[in-house]
Amino acid sequence: MASTPQIKIPATYMRGGTSKGVFFKLSDLPSVAQKAGPERDRLLLRVIGSPDPYEKQIDGMGGATSSTSKTVILSKSESSEHDVDYLFGQVSIDKPVVDWSGNCGNLSAAVGPFAIANGLVEAARIPENGLAEVRIWQVNIQKTIVSQVPIVNGQVQETGDFELDGVTFPAAEIAVAFMDPADGEGAIFPTGNLIDDLDVPGVGKLKATLINAGIPTVFINAADVGYTGAELQDVINSDSRALKMFEAIRAYSAVRMGLINDVSEAAHRQHTPKVAFVGPPVDYVSSSGKPVQAADIDLLVRALSMGKLHHAMMGTAAVAIAAAAAIEGTLVNLAAGGDKRQAVTFGHPSGSLRVGAEANLVDGRWQIDQAIMSRSARVLMEGVVRIPGDSF
Structure with missing residues (x-):
């Protein structure tokens, strides 16, 4: 042998x-x-x-x-x-x-x-x-x-x-600062828009914020796909229809962002972009049984990674959340109340997280100098x- x-x-x-x-x-x-x-x-x-x-x-x-x-x-x-x-x-x-x-x-x-x-x-x-x-x-x-x-x-x-x-x-x-977190040539919004209209076969028309900060990320409104944003992992990950829908949204968004040329390429680029859905704050119970009060958070965010809902939040997606929240008019900013802000606390399946970023409009383009969060x-x-x- x-x-x-x-x-x-x-x-x-x-x-x-x-x-x-x-x-x-x-x-x-x-x-x-x-x-x-x-x-x-x-x-x-x-x-x-x-x-x-x-x-x-x-x-x-x-x-x-x-x-x-x-x-x-x-x-x-x-x-x-x-x-x-x-x-x-x-x-x-x-x-x-x-x-x-x-x-x-x-x-x-x-x-x-x-x-x-x-x-x-x-x-x-x-x-x-x-x-x-x-x-x-x-x-x-x-x-x-x-x-x-x-x-x-x-x-x-x-x-x-x-x-x-x-x-x-x-x-x-451990405090971690992501400097100038926009990918590539600094185009935070690859399409040039704070909100884009997506038409995804089998899903329909959706509003989306396509942002390139920390990691390319697609944000959609939870309500537009039948959710609140307070869902835990099993609700999404046990639903093959939901997973197929989110993957379709991710694939068509990847084409719109210029990351791939055709949706068929998405299967070989599983790590990026991420897809996330957002909603206004509501009370919910985290996966550990810890109550999360709407009064203690600015918005809800749920994100998928490698085809499944993440149990908490990817660090790079948290950078994208911080950047999008700091720019008035994005779906993330609107879900958080629409005000100008330099930090945001969002609810995720395991609890909550505070992240900070400051946005500036320079020569007609949005710029993020750094995004900061604490980890261990x-x-x-x-x-x-x-x-x-x-x-x-």
Whole structure:
């Protein structure tokens, strides 16, 4: 019986915000996987346990959700303006696809701690006690992220009393700033409109805000598709009709945003754009049983990632929410009351989150200097992952 020995690859399993992923130093990967290409993709797919027709990822490190089927590759930055280069790969659960088209805002919070602990940040930039500012170059979207990592006795502080809805246990707070978060050439609204009219076959005509901040995101009104915005995961994820509808909206929006040329290409670009629905505040009970009062939030937002309703909120989508809320006239801003604002608190399935952004109209184009949110991160396991040597 033929057999192939397994190989060992140094890796760290980390939680960042409401996501988990497998983190690698670029230099620790096999040489053939240190550059972009099919070998790297196959290696990461095998690490995570994809593609899995059972959608469980039993034979890998993935957790069978979009929040836990993620990989990160980090290296010391060659730029004097940054400390670390951060490359994110969203691994499909049931398809042989690693999507490199966007960032993960949640795992962005774990990049700074990993970089410090693994010698990717100059020692002179790390205080004995206080906050270490880690300047991150997000390779996927070619943008800067600045992370404030708490340090105690020269080491990353991971434990603390900061609570984040969607994460069971408290931890140390990490402030993350997404600088100039518009993708590409700075066109926050790819169509030039705050609200577009979409005509989606099988769904009908919809109003949509198509925004490119943090991550390309499509916002629609919850009421226009028969929802309130207070729905929890099971309501959407157990409804195949609803999932098909949201995927159709996402695909046609991707064409309108110029991300793909034809709706048939959407299946191979699962990570972007995101699709979300918004509504005015109402009282509801979160997935953990915690009451969320309408008086404590500005609006409701539910977002889908990799074809399923997210259990909380993607960090990059939270950036898109902050940006859209700051610009009067978007669907997000209107759902929040329509006022000019620099911060917004929105309700999601696991609770609520406050995010901030300031918008300015410069030469007829909207500009967001930065969007800020608080997250936390923690090392869950470190050592090596093993995969069969013929996997890639």
